[in-house]
Amino acid sequence: MRRSLKLAAAVLSGSLGIASLAACGAKSTDNNTASAGGGSGLKVGMAYDIGGRGDQSFNDSAARGLDKAKSDLGAVINEAEAKSGESEGDKEQRLKSLVTSGFNPVIAVGFVYQDAVNKVAKDNPNVKFAIIDSNSPDQPSNVTSLTFSEEQGSFLAGVAAANKSKTKHIGFIGGVQSELIKKFEAGYTAGAKSVDPSIAVEVTYLTTPPDFTGFADPGKGKQAAQGQLDKGADVIYSAAGSSGSGAIEAVATAQGTKWAIGVDSDQAKQPALDKYKDHILTSMVKNVDTAVFSFVKSVKDGNVQSGVKNFDLKDGGVSLATTGGYIDDIKAKIDAATQQITSGATKVPTAP
Structure with a gap:
């Protein structure tokens, strides 16, 4: 725009x-x-x-x-x-x-x-x-x-989440329940299910239109993430603007090994989130x-x-961040999923 x-x-x-x-x-x-x-x-x-x-x-x-x-x-x-x-x-x-x-x-x-x-x-x-x-x-x-093509980058985030989850239970937090954010949810869930069809995916939206504060309320993000953690999710992806920082905080301060997945920017490189960077598995970067x-x-x-x-993914419009090296061990799986999408072999859904 x-x-x-x-x-x-x-x-x-x-x-x-x-x-x-x-x-x-x-x-x-x-x-x-x-x-x-x-x-x-x-x-x-x-x-x-x-x-x-x-x-x-x-x-x-x-x-x-x-x-x-x-x-x-x-x-x-x-x-x-x-x-x-x-x-x-x-x-x-x-x-x-x-x-x-x-x-x-x-x-x-x-x-x-x-x-x-x-x-x-x-x-x-x-x-x-x-x-x-x-x-x-x-x-x-x-x-x-x-x-x-947010759904394509989110598919890769789902592949990463499913491969890293120990509980086979992951989460998605959307800032506002809109057609745009549903693309993130749809891709993420499809990517995770491509790895493990039986994986459980918690989905939480913070607000619904005309209330758009779900994109700017870290407190709501933190509360939603805590709820998903309590249900057993150990990897949580937030597409929620600055509310996502609250979700990242909840994951980073939880007991045990839990991972957050950032969105839009490489959030492990954001100064305000530096203290949580060791808990950010990757970010779905939207360029x-x-x-x-x-x-x-x-x-x-x-x-x-x-x-x-x-x-789209093919022209670099979306990508998966590798900061921290936490997904280096599954690089071959991410690359394979990327190739399937860019070749057209995998058609990523845009709606849940």
């Missing part, structure tokens, strides 16, 4: 534009927005999902792509933070503020922005927008959907940073692809 090309008619003054951004929780990473970025003229706005930069997961992966656009392409960047419990109007205003401040492209991080992106993009046809993790049939032509950077570059180069741009 990112791509917006609108420097055209910045009718409002820069000071008014930046003021409106501040009102929406946005922040420029440069004090002098007009001159920063090496004079490339590229101004990229990013509207984060709940949790924002610093969530150690999904938003942070998007932020890495934005940072690379700044360092490699000379882009001036501006970031707008989401608020818990906000309305659809809040999302629209956040995007409008980026547009009126001259940012183009504008990237929306998360499927919760779909309606807002459709409306604001329609009203601003000269601006390029990207939305991550969503695609709608009535999406305007100036919007690019950046999607991922949102790659998608964000490639989109911004396509805007700069003038060859933006509208519609859907999907990133």
Whole structure:
């Protein structure tokens, strides 16, 4: 979800534009927005999902792509933070503020922005927008959907979990019960069952729409993981944004050998989770940073692809982290499963 090309008619003054951004929780990473970025003229706005930069997961992966656009392409960047419990109007205003401040492209991080992106993009046809993790049939032509084959990476996470579980009992925690997160669940369960058809898989969702706080509540994540541990699960995979950090904490502090599986970013490398890294078996890495950077570059180069741009296992859109070396002993099994998926021999389900 990112791509917006609108420097055209910045009718409002820069000071008014930046003021409106501040009102929406946005922040420029440069004090002098007009001159920063090496004079490339590229101004990229990013509207984060709940949790924002610093969530150690999904938003942070998007932020890495934005940072690379700044360092490699000379882009001036501006970031707008989401608020818990906000309305659809809040999302629209956040995007409008980026547009009126001259940012183009504008990237929306998360499927919760779909309606807002459709409306604001329609009203601003000269601006390029990207939305991550969503695609709608009535999406305007100036919007690019950046999607991922999460089920494929999650399948590999399931293979790892089943091979490492001593109790033959594993768990999955989803932040919000949505079609997107069900892809993670479906792939994970299918991967585990491909190793051991009789393995037990606990499934817990933290919230259901319209409540999206399940992506930003480590306390809920910790409680859910503890519940699964109490039932006998010894490997738990969380697709829950920053709530997953709570699940990782519960696993890391449990008695006996228990493993957590991270998501989106390589969570064993996240500074805030450093004290738990010895309990993170692997992470299903979703390379949102790659998608964000490639989109911004396509805007700069003038060859933006509208519609859907999907990133799968074959092209490196998703992968399994090897930090810590904890899955080195099952590398051959992971490689075999990868080959089966990329060759098309294994069709990974996208729904439980």
